[in-house]
Amino acid sequence: MSNTLQKNLNYKKYVIDNRLQYFKPHASRIEKTFAEEISFSLNRHCKFISPKFFYDKKGSDLFEKICMLPEYYPTKTEITILKKLQNELPSYLDKNFRVVELGSGASVKTRIILDIFSQIYDVVEYFPIDISEILAESSESLLKDYDHLHITGIIDTYEGGLEFLKNYDEKKNLILFLGSSFGNFSPVDGHEFLQKINSTMKKGDLFLIGLDLVKDRQILESAYDDSQGITAEFNLNVLSRINDELDADFNLNNFSHHSLYNEHDQRIEMYLKSLVNQSVVISKSDLLLNLEKDELIHTEYSHKYKLSDIHKLLDDVGFDIKHTWLDDKNYFSLTLASKI
Numbered sequence: 136m137s138n139t140l141q142k143n144l145n146y147k148k149y150v151i152d153n154r155l156q157y158f159k160p161h162a163s164r165i166e167k168t169f170a171e172e173i174s175f176s177l178n179r180h181c182k183f184i185s186p187k188f189f190y191d192k193k194g195s196d197l198f199e200k201i202c203m204l205p206e207y208y209p210t211k212t213e214i215t216i217l218k219k220l221q222n223e224l225p226s227y228l229d230k231n232f233r234v235v236e237l238g239s240g241a242s243v244k245t246r247i248i249l250d251i252f253s254q255i256y257d258v259v260e261y262f263p264i265d266i267s268e269i270l271a272e273s274s275e276s277l278l279k280d281y282d283h284l285h286i287t288g289i290i291d292t293y294e295g296g297l298e299f300l301k302n303y304d305e306k307k308n309l310i311l312f313l314g315s316s317f318g319n320f321s322p323v324d325g326h327e328f329l330q331k332i333n334s335t336m337k338k339g340d341l342f343l344i345g346l347d348l349v350k351d352r353q354i355l356e357s358a359y360d361d362s363q364g365i366t367a368e369f370n371l372n373v374l375s376r377i378n379d380e381l382d383a384d385f386n387l388n389n390f391s392h393h394s395l396y397n398e399h400d401q402r403i404e405m406y407l408k409s410l411v412n413q414s415v416v417i418s419k420s421d422l423l424l425n426l427e428k429d430e431l432i433h434t435e436y437s438h439k440y441k442l443s444d445i446h447k448l449l450d451d452v453g454f455d456i457k458h459t460w461l462d463d464k465n466y467f468s469l470t471l472a473s474k475i
């Protein structure tokens with residue numbers, strides 16, 4: 136294991152036991168605070184709230200519920216494809232791979248990959264990268280179930296974690312980016328992020344990305360506006376979070392969940408719609424927000440792809456596509472790629 140001076144300077148290492156260690160940046164990087172980002176994004180003509188703010192504890196729990204909804208096909212479908220990989224992925228792996236996951240999982244999906252690795256290797260190494268301390272919780276639950284698992288958690292942004300991984304050692308990495316989380320980036324940010332992943336990879340490393348596919352409007356729209364109203368609750372929860380953390384007075388009854396499929400841009404768009412003319416104070420952002428009846432606050436894009444889009448996205452940043460797996464209905468895709 137390399138321990139370059141730079142790594143020692145930037146990260147503090149926490150060794151829990153011989154199977155579990157974490158790296159955490161020493162000082163938080165100079166990033167805009169939640170209050171500053173909200174002040175910027177709601178103080179403009181086209182108001183928006185970044186989807187990264189959905190995931191406080193309540194938002195993360197609601198997202199888990201969404202994944203189990205009958206209308207929300209992506210999680211279930213990706214799991215069926217991952218199960219198919221049980222026979223096929225090993226042929227792409229040689230003796231020396233570890234699993235790196237962007238977003239930490241103790242979920243079914245991570246476990247399917249760890250099961251595959253457990254068949255091939257005596258010791259399985261797993262590097263989850265996640266900004267949230269949930270990483271610690273999920274790591275412990277995995278260690279209970281996998282005797283030969285060793286976890287190195289990187290509690291940092293994806294970009295920070297990828298930088299950490301770069302030149303870490305000679306062992307090959309299989310980098311997972313599942314769940315079509317990539318679809319929540321804008322096209323420009325997504326391209327930059329793929330470049331970052333590609334530049335982190337050594338020759339021989341592999342990248343497995345899960346992406347949602349273009350399909351019938353009605354299937355897409357009901358996945359993002361379910362009959363139990365969980366997606367609506369998830370969307371509105373970001374306003375509760377702003378109330379709690381930024382000392383604001385959003386009245387949630389004055390907003391509704393609004394989502395639609397924009398066929399031209401191949402994406403679900405989610406908004407919070409103001410139901411009345413209203414003013415909201417966000418104290419910690421120093422903002423008095425005036426909203427007109429029917430005005431929209433944009434909260435999320437969820438892009439959907441054609442296979443040709445996926446190939447272009449990956450080609451453009453210098454990936455060599457090894458294989459794309461689909462489910463029987465062609466709802467979702469998993470693509471394995473290496474660095475050229």
Ligand code: AVI
Nearest residue numbers: 201314315316319359366437
């Ligand atoms: C996390 N991300 C991939 C989800 C999606 O489908 O875009 C977030 C989500 N938003 C509403 N439902 C699920």
